[in-house]
Amino acid sequence: MCNKVVVEYGHIHLSIFYRRVLLLGMRGFIFRHKFYPWSSIVKIDVWQEPWPGYGWAYETKLLPRARVHLPGDRDFLLRGDALVKRGSALKSGYMSAYDELVSHLQEMRHSAFEAIDGDQ
Numbered sequence: 001m002c003n004k005v006v007v008e009y010g011h012i013h014l015s016i017f018y019r020r021v022l023l024l025g026m027r028g029f030i031f032r033h034k035f036y037p038w039s040s041i042v043k044i045d046v047w048q049e050p051w052p053g054y055g056w057a058y059e060t061k062l063l064p065r066a067r068v069h070l071p072g073d074r075d076f077l078l079r080g081d082a083l084v085k086r087g088s089a090l091k092s093g094y095m096s097a098y099d100e101l102v103s104h105l106q107e108m109r110h111s112a113f114e115a116i117d118g119d120q
Contacts, residue, residue, distance in 0.1 A: 008086040009101050011079060021076065021083070024104070031076060039112035042069040044105060066102045078102065 010020040023030040028037040048062035064080030080098035088097065 009083060009097060010086060011082040012084045013082065018084075018086075020086075021078070022101070029105075031070070036070060037112070038108040040071055041105065041109040041112075042071060044068050044102065044109065046102060064098055066098075066105075068105060 004025055006026065007024045008020060009022045009024070010018050012018050021031070028035055028040070030036070045067045046064070047066075048064055051061040051063055066078040066080075067075055068078065069075045078098060078101065083098040083101065085097040085100065
């Protein structure tokens with residue numbers, strides 16, 4: 001099954017260390033060196049957590065998080081404060097890559113289930 005990689009997302013730490021999280025392709029995505037078709041996403045939980053502030057700035061900001069559940073009790077966490085799209089310039093807060101990825105995963109999961117329902 002050919003799955004040409006279109007986009008890569010990862011987490012950046014201390015603005016210099018990069019760790020790849022996902023490779024997105026036309027037919028699915030690659031997570032931890034394993035290919036998953038779009039229909040394998042069981043569910044996506046999205047929430048916000050308070051910033052663990054310091055002193056005067058305690059809990060003044062909410063950090064977005066998303067947990068993507070896969071079959072076999074596998075899942076991964078997307079952190080909105082650290083997620084970046086490879087090849088794109090860094091933006092303040094890093095939120096654009098997070099929002100883009102979560103909406104894309106939700107859209108592809110939804111369209112995969114529509115295709116399965118349409119085949120029956």
